[in-house]
Amino acid sequence: MITTILLVLVIVYLFRNTLSDVSVFNPFAEPEVREEPIVEGKFTPETLQKYNGTDDPKIFIAVKGKVYNVSQGASFYGPGGPYENFAGRDASRGLAKNSFEAELLTPINKPIDTLKDLTDAEIESLDGWEEHFENKYPIVGSLHENGETGETGQ
Ligand code: HEM
Incomplete structure (x- = not known):
């Protein structure tokens, strides 16, 4: 037995x-x-804004038209973090110019930054950051002009 x-x-x-x-x-x-599913979404500057770690605990930032979920980097981008200005925003220009100053952020109600005036060195810097984000964070969507997705920022 x-x-x-x-x-x-x-x-x-x-x-x-x-x-x-x-x-x-x-x-x-x-x-x-x-794990939370990675949802591919369409964001606008208005709908992206709430993902700033305060209004919503998730933190998303846009780089060259792609939206990354950077929540795991909350110590960088969360409230009180050194790069909190980027949270819920298009960080492309700041990354290109190596500055986290708020004045480099495109106002929420303005068209998306075309980045056309960047120098070769700034484009190179931005591309380097893009690679960093692609290797580190999941992409959750893409950035579109306000109104294009039929949603509001509310
Ligand atoms: C005062 C000068 C600065 C110091 C001492 C500093 C320091 C650091 C350190 C220690 C890290 C973490 C690196 C790692 O563990 O991977 C980091 C990451 C980073 N820094 Fe800075 N930094 C400075 C300026 C800037 C500026 C001006 C920007 C504006 C673009 C910037 C943007 C970033 C970003 C986006 C990350 C990546 C965070 C991530 O992985 O999500 N830093 N920095």
């Missing part, structure tokens, strides 16, 4: 990976990691 039980346990142990694919209750299954 004991031998049979042991044999069954050994078989179950050996096939635990196969068993874990079966969706019925299975004590060998890895616990499911529940």
Whole structure:
């Protein structure tokens, strides 16, 4: 009897990976990691604004038309962080010019910055930051002109 039980346990142990694919209750299954789904969305400067770590705990920033979820970098972009001005905003010009001053941010109600006047060095700097963001943070959407997505900033 004991031998049979042991044999069954050994078989179950050996096939635990196969068993874990079966969706019925299975004590060998890895616990499911529940991560928030990455939602591809269309943002405008108005709808992006609330993702600043205060109005909404999530922090999104836009770089060259793409919107990144930088919530894991809350110590940089969250309230009181050194780059909090970027939270919920298009940070492209500031990153290009290596400045986090608020005056480099395009006002929320103005058209999206075309960045056409940047120098080669500034474009290079911005591209470097873009690579940094792409490697570090998930993209959650893209930036569009106010009104284009049919949503308001409310
Ligand atoms: C006073 C000079 C500055 C110092 C001492 C400084 C220091 C730092 C440090 C220590 C990091 C973390 C690096 C890492 O762990 O990966 C960092 C990241 C960063 N810095 Fe600065 N910084 C300065 C100026 C600036 C300026 C002017 C900007 C404006 C564009 C800037 C934008 C950033 C950004 C965007 C990150 C990346 C944060 C992330 O990974 O999400 N920094 N900085």
